[in-house]
Amino acid sequence: MNSCDACVVRNRSICAALDSVEVEALNAIGRRRTLEPGESLIWEDSESVLVANVVEGVLKLSTGTEDGREQIVGVVYPSDFIGRPFGATTPHSVTAMTEAKVCVFSRTDFDGFASRHPALEHKLLQRTLTELDRTRRWMLLLGRKNAEERVATFLLDMSERLVDPGCDTPDQPLDRFDLPFSRQQVGDILGLTIETVSRQFTKLKRDGIVDLPSRRAVVIRDRAELKALAG
Amino acid sequence: MNSCDACVVRNRSICAALDSVEVEALNAIGRRRTLEPGESLIWEDSESVLVANVVEGVLKLSTGTEDGREQIVGVVYPSDFIGRPFGATTPHSVTAMTEAKVCVFSRTDFDGFASRHPALEHKLLQRTLTELDRTRRWMLLLGRKNAEERVATFLLDMSERLVDPGCDTPDQPLDRFDLPFSRQQVGDILGLTIETVSRQFTKLKRDGIVDLPSRRAVVIRDRAELKALAG
DNA sequence: CGCTAACTTGAGAATGTTCAATAGACGTGG
DNA sequence: CCACGTCTATTGAACATTCTCAAGTTAGCG
Known part of the structure; x- marks a missing residue:
């Protein structure tokens, strides 16, 4: 039995696109990690080296101006995907708000895996489209x-x-x-x-x-x- | 020869993922349409029936409050993709700012075609990820x-x-x-x-x-x- | 029980909005 | 080609909202 079978977000995260053999293969390139409140996983404008699934907890995505003003550009919950696949840099920081458990992958490993599993990419696309809709709705709040x-x-x-x-x-x-x-x-x-x-x-x-x-x-x-x- | 061969955005839009046979197949389910400035292609909260590629011109994506305040949540240019595939409703209007040419598809036709062409979905995913990054950067402007x-x-x-x-x-x-x-x-x-x-x-x-x-x-x-x- | 960090409250200042008037650009028809 | 009308943009002044700075207050923790 692989650890993903017991994963609470197994059927709601993008992993739901995979069968048990495939999820085992994905599990082989990932690892669990626990974050303390306030701990960051990814830093703004850093090279995109990591992507991850949120298993537990709440994390914020944030950017800021040079003079220290901050804007939270997204909040992620269990089963959400974080990080920037297929791209050089991550344009925002990712920081745990509560204690959090994430399932981390090297970005390049994940890119390769995703390219070989269209169903996974499809899930990721759906998720990204939904997140874009949500983000745009939030612009109305911020602007008006x-x-x-x-x-x-x-x-x-x-x-x-x-x-x-x-x-x-x-x-x-x-x-x-x-x-x-x-x-x-x-x-x-x-x-x-x-x-x-x-x-x-x-x-x-x-x-x-x-x-x-x-x-x-x-x-x-x-x-x-x-x-x-x-x- | 199919009309896509002469398309100015053939190699920059998501169609770049397709070979000439595939692009012919996609062409078969799409049609060109010209929009006048101010003309809308998609209305906020309407059922998602259309998706499209922008061939020429500039279009805005917008939402508003009930009392008439408007917020433009995105601006699209030639080669950009518009509409909401794999989803029931489009959460924002799409309106031409200049005279515009678009290549329109029925949403369900497009969904089916995309599902059969992972390379196209991959392009669309990349585009959506980039657009999400851009949108989030704009949130810093609106918020701070x-x-x-x-x-x-x-x-x-x-x-x-x-x-x-x-x-x-x-x-x-x-x-x-x-x-x-x-x-x-x-x-x-x-x-x-x-x-x-x-x-x-x-x-x-x-x-x-x-x-x-x-x-x-x-x-x-x-x-x-x-x-x-x-x- | 006291300390500290987080939150609340207040007053004044700054920024942007609203409302109103004017100016200017652009297209139309004479 | 110019005069006119209309629509868009600019400018001004008063007002509203939010921010800033400062002083309390409270909750949570050791």
Whole structure:
């Protein structure tokens, strides 16, 4: 038995395109790695040497300006693919937000394997197209939404994406969850300062739309209203 | 002889993955179409029925909020691919900015053809990965840059992307070009109002960094300074 | 129980938006 | 070829929102 058989994301990651013999072959060129919160796997503008599947945890993709402003350009969850195959450099950093487990491959090894397995490339293409759609939707938020709309949209998005991946029930949005982000990171996702984020959180709580029992915990009390505020 | 042999983007579009027999087969399921400026090919949130290659012209990809704010989420040029293969809906509109020629396919026909031609899917994957990188880089602009930086970044980006595609010389950025966009559209790309864009253009002109001989024409007079302003 | 880092709150400043008026470019028809 | 009308862009002034800087406050951890 190979270790992939027990993998929690075996059937949701791009590996789902492979049969058990193929997945064994892929397993042979990869290795598991655990990341601590704050630890980076890939650095902005570095040579693209690694790609990986997320097995557990949440990671951010980020870029910044020379003078230190940061923008989070993506957040990845279990079963998501990270890194830049078929390309020289990775244009953003990849950093663990929580403790995370990833299944790492040398980029060139992976490129070769993928080229020999069209079904895998097909999965990767689908995933990349979906991610591009999601990223473009986020551009509307960054370009045209105000602080209140941004925070409301963010909370709704989180409630949909943090659903337990192993869960068999149809993916229903959560009304109660823990953010994997600090206020600063929420700001970096939304293109706002930490103070503006904090003020909007306070306002939503004051208006009874959400409850914030602890720093990271969120309870959505009036989803309909939150949707209305999201624009 | 099939019409693709004479196609100006034959060797730069995803069709470059195909030999002459295959390209003939693809040609059989596609058709040429001309779009007038302002004409849309695909509408936001519509069922994904069409995909296409851009042969000539410039098109925008855009989304908007219910109350009419628009954000341009991408701009495509000759040889670029448009539409959403392998998916139910297209999350953004596609509209011609200039007169444009496109090579259109039924989405389902294309999906089938692509599935039978891994080399084509591979090209499409590479293209999608590159587009995702570009889109994420634009998020830094929308989330963290001020008006001056946005306009400077935009002009540099345009000077690099508007190079004549047929040109054999190594792609050098243009110091003189015509914008395919109105001021309003530049605003919609940069997440700014038309007035703010106009003021920044005027400022760059006053400072001697660019010259604006007509509404659409741009001359970059001090590229180094423009880069410094881009942040 | 106290320390520290993270978060909240407040006040003022900066940046960009809005609304309104003007100027200029471009196409059309005389 | 010029006059006109319309659409686009520019400019100005007041306003709104978000940012910045600074001072508290609180949660979580040793």
